[in-house]
Amino acid sequence: MSSQDIKNARPLSPHLSIYKPIPTMMMSIVHRMTGMALYFGTLLIAWWLFAAASGEAYFEWVNAFMGSIIGRLILFGYTWALMHHMIGGMRHLYWDTGRGFAKETTTKLAYATIIGSITLTILLWVVGYMVR
Numbered sequence: 001m002s003s004q005d006i007k008n009a010r011p012l013s014p015h016l017s018i019y020k021p022i023p024t025m026m027m028s029i030v031h032r033m034t035g036m037a038l039y040f041g042t043l044l045i046a047w048w049l050f051a052a053a054s055g056e057a058y059f060e061w062v063n064a065f066m067g068s069i070i071g072r073l074i075l076f077g078y079t080w081a082l083m084h085h086m087i088g089g090m091r092h093l094y095w096d097t098g099r100g101f102a103k104e105t106t107t108k109l110a111y112a113t114i115i116g117s118i119t120l121t122i123l124l125w126v127v128g129y130m131v132r
Contacts, residue, residue: 022107023106023107023110023111024106024107024109024110026110027088027091027110027113027114030084030088030114031084031085031088034080034081034082034084034085034088035085037077037078037081038078038081038082038085040078041078041081041082044066044074044075044078047062048062048063048066051063076121076125079121079124079125080117080118080121083116083117083120083121083124084113084114084117086117087112087113087116087117087120088113091109091112091113094109
């Protein structure tokens with residue numbers, strides 16, 4: 001058998017276009033994305049703390065940016081990423097106990113993750129504005 005025959009006999013690897021997006025797959029992808037976004041958000045927190053230690057003028061400038069529409073949208077997105085990643089981590093912790101692997105359960109947990117993260121984010125921001 002030639003090397004060309006061996007190459008032709010092998011099955012092709014499935015491409016992403018073959019897969020149908022399902023809730024658990026999408027939440028896995030979003031969990032990884034929010035993990036990456038948390039690195040950026042942590043840099044923002046470090047920037048804010050650095051500004052607080054640097055002096056009043058620089059701190060006021062950073063606070064003005066964080067208080068602007070763009071800054072608040074970034075902070076809102078950071079809050080959502082934090083909530084989503086936290087709930088996704090709790091879902092994985094539940095799976096680490098060996099439970100919740102039925103297809104119906106994993107799908108319900110995927111929907112609960114997205115609904116819970118959005119709800120918690122909005123709730124945190126509403127409480128934050130009420131306390132403010």
